[in-house]
Amino acid sequence: MSESQRELMKGNHAMCLGAIRSGARAYYGYPITPQNEATEYMSFHMPKAGGSFIQAESEIAAINMVFGAAAAGVRAMTSSSSPGISLKQEGISYIAMAELPCVIANVVRCGPGLGNIAPHQGDYFQATRGGGHGDYRTITLAPASVQEMAQLTYKAFDLADEYRNPSLILSDGVIGQMMEPVDLATIPAKDAPKKDWAVGLGQDKRERNVHTTIYLEPEDMAQMHLKLIDKYDRIRREVQYYEEFRTEDADILIVSYGNSSRVARTAIRHLREEGKVKAGMLRTISLWPYPYRILNEIASNYKAILVLEMNWGQMVEDVRLAIGDKTPIHFAGKHGGLLFTPAEIEEFVCAIDKDPNNPKTAWTPIR
Amino acid sequence: MLVEMIFAGFGGQGIMTLGMTLAYAGMIEDKNVAWIPSYGPEMRGGTANCNVIISDDVIGSPTTDTPGAVMVMNLPSFHKFEPKIKPGGTLIVNSSLISDVSKRDDIKSFYLDTAGVAKELGNLVFAGMVALGGLNEAMNLVKTESLEMALKKLLPEHRHKLIPLNVEALGRGAALVKNGS
Numbered sequence: 001m002s003e004s005q006r007e008l009m010k011g012n013h014a015m016c017l018g019a020i021r022s023g024a025r026a027y028y029g030y031p032i033t034p035q036n037e038a039t040e041y042m043s044f045h046m047p048k049a050g051g052s053f054i055q056a057e058s059e060i061a062a063i064n065m066v067f068g069a070a071a072a073g074v075r076a077m078t079s080s081s082s083p084g085i086s087l088k089q090e091g092i093s094y095i096a097m098a099e100l101p102c103v104i105a106n107v108v109r110c111g112p113g114l115g116n117i118a119p120h121q122g123d124y125f126q127a128t129r130g131g132g133h134g135d136y137r138t139i140t141l142a143p144a145s146v147q148e149m150a151q152l153t154y155k156a157f158d159l160a161d162e163y164r165n166p167s168l169i170l171s172d173g174v175i176g177q178m179m180e181p182v183d184l185a186t187i188p189a190k191d192a193p194k195k196d197w198a199v200g201l202g203q204d205k206r207e208r209n210v211h212t213t214i215y216l217e218p219e220d221m222a223q224m225h226l227k228l229i230d231k232y233d234r235i236r237r238e239v240q241y242y243e244e245f246r247t248e249d250a251d252i253l254i255v256s257y258g259n260s261s262r263v264a265r266t267a268i269r270h271l272r273e274e275g276k277v278k279a280g281m282l283r284t285i286s287l288w289p290y291p292y293r294i295l296n297e298i299a300s301n302y303k304a305i306l307v308l309e310m311n312w313g314q315m316v317e318d319v320r321l322a323i324g325d326k327t328p329i330h331f332a333g334k335h336g337g338l339l340f341t342p343a344e345i346e347e348f349v350c351a352i353d354k355d356p357n358n359p360k361t362a363w364t365p366i367r
Numbered sequence: 368m369l370v371e372m373i374f375a376g377f378g379g380q381g382i383m384t385l386g387m388t389l390a391y392a393g394m395i396e397d398k399n400v401a402w403i404p405s406y407g408p409e410m411r412g413g414t415a416n417c418n419v420i421i422s423d424d425v426i427g428s429p430t431t432d433t434p435g436a437v438m439v440m441n442l443p444s445f446h447k448f449e450p451k452i453k454p455g456g457t458l459i460v461n462s463s464l465i466s467d468v469s470k471r472d473d474i475k476s477f478y479l480d481t482a483g484v485a486k487e488l489g490n491l492v493f494a495g496m497v498a499l500g501g502l503n504e505a506m507n508l509v510k511t512e513s514l515e516m517a518l519k520k521l522l523p524e525h526r527h528k529l530i531p532l533n534v535e536a537l538g539r540g541a542a543l544v545k546n547g548s
Contacts, residue, residue, distance in 0.1 A: 180399075181394045262426075341428075
């Protein structure tokens with residue numbers, strides 16, 4: 001037995017621990033299942049870390065408090081689940097325009113509408129295409145374990161500060177609710193960097209710092225757009241995170257993320273143990289920017305690609321953008337908040353292996 | 368080693384905590400572990416269940432619908448999960464509340480009068496620990512000391528005085544399984 005630095009934690013708690021250890025000192029939340037443990041954890045631990053915790057009167061209030069805290073140079077965070085994240089979109093758009101760093105966590109449940117509280121991956125488009133109004137993007141990271149809930153939230157703050165852009169954590173009910181070990185050594189406590197652009201009292205600069213989202217003159221707005229686009233291009237080049245699992249000798253490549261990728265991993269092991277199909281997986285960790293480069297590089301090594309998502313096909317469009325017609329793409333979705341089982345994934349993979357061009361399961365944008 | 372388990376019963380029987388205790392003990396022994404509850408309104412009074420996985424390898428799916436072991440503490444859970452057990456798997460039944468018996472001959476079933484033992488220990492709250500002790504014995508999962516350490520981590524300080532009785536409950540459950548209940 002070893003006295004390791006491992007702690008058994010809930011995903012939602014680990015996410016908040018990662019935030020505090022990265023130097024976050026402001027959290028504003030509003031309750032919604034399945035992310036309530038985040039607000040609970042922060043209510044206890046954020047004041048202990050000397051930070052500010054407020055259970056806001058609404059999701060909209062919470063995101064605007066984040067706006068204010070971020071402008072003041074504090075590492076600030078809010079979290080919610082799908083319907084609550086929809087409410088925050090106006091604020092996220094404003095924060096993106098003001099180029100302020102912050103982290104927004106979405107523990108995704110099943111929509112549209114009030115839906116239900118079961119895990120789902122239906123918010124992929126909302127997370128990776130901006131989400132609110134206007135032409136902007138948010139860095140989006142998708143943890144697939146409790147360890148990654150801590151580590152990627154920690155990382156999300158660094159990326160947000162580096163690019164002065166909001167970062168999103170896109171998890172789901174399973175990853176938020178489950179408990180797994182977290183290695184605390186991977187997230188050493190640190191102080192947030194100083195920001196010379198911050199507003200407010202206590203800033204020793206004489207010059208006034210102003211953050212605005214309004215540019216009434218189209219010429220001024222165009223300049224701002226060009227600045228944002230230049231930044232987004234830089235992020236696209238520099239942030240493409242993924243994990244390869246048994247891809248080296250695979251015939252069929254699964255592309256998946258988050259909780260679905262966990263089930264896929266089990267299915268791949270079964271298929272190989274039983275000598276049925278050599279399958280492998282590219283698990284995408286950054287969803288925006290999407291890891292187009294690696295997918296484009298390796299796509300032609302496989303007979304076919306199977307995209308697995310708990311929705312009716314969102315990330316599959318990014319896979320198609322990455323590889324075009326190089327390799328047949330198949331899609332398998334899961335609906336209603338139900339989870340994939342390894343057995344059904346194995347069945348899909350076997351069918352595709354037998355008939356890689358089967359039009360019944362092949363995904364195409366052309367109908 | 369890869370063991371996938373489901374614990375199920377009424378809300379209030381301590382199902383979640385029992386699963387967590389086992390997961391924690393697995394982690395103490397340097398295994399990979401995952402615990403996931405049914406969540407939301409189910410947790411309050413209805414049937415509650417959790418999945419516990421212990422593995423030497425990185426854990427894939429954190430949930431299972433083909434468990435290698437199932438521990439059921441009430442009748443609805445028996446009906447729901449007994450058919451899902453993998454051939455060769457193990458079933459632990461709380462016979463204090465469940466009079467049904469499994470008709471399957473491809474699994475090993477144990478029927479434990481958890482309430483009877485718990486009453487001898489002075490409190491019904493120990494029933495779950497009796498069942499967990501039985502499961503741990505039947506599956507040969509972790510050392511009792513690891514479960515004891517897990518309880519120390521999981522229980523608030525003011526409850527630590529109850530740990531010796533919990534450990535005794537684990538031992539009594541294990542003994543029931545050893546004697547072929």
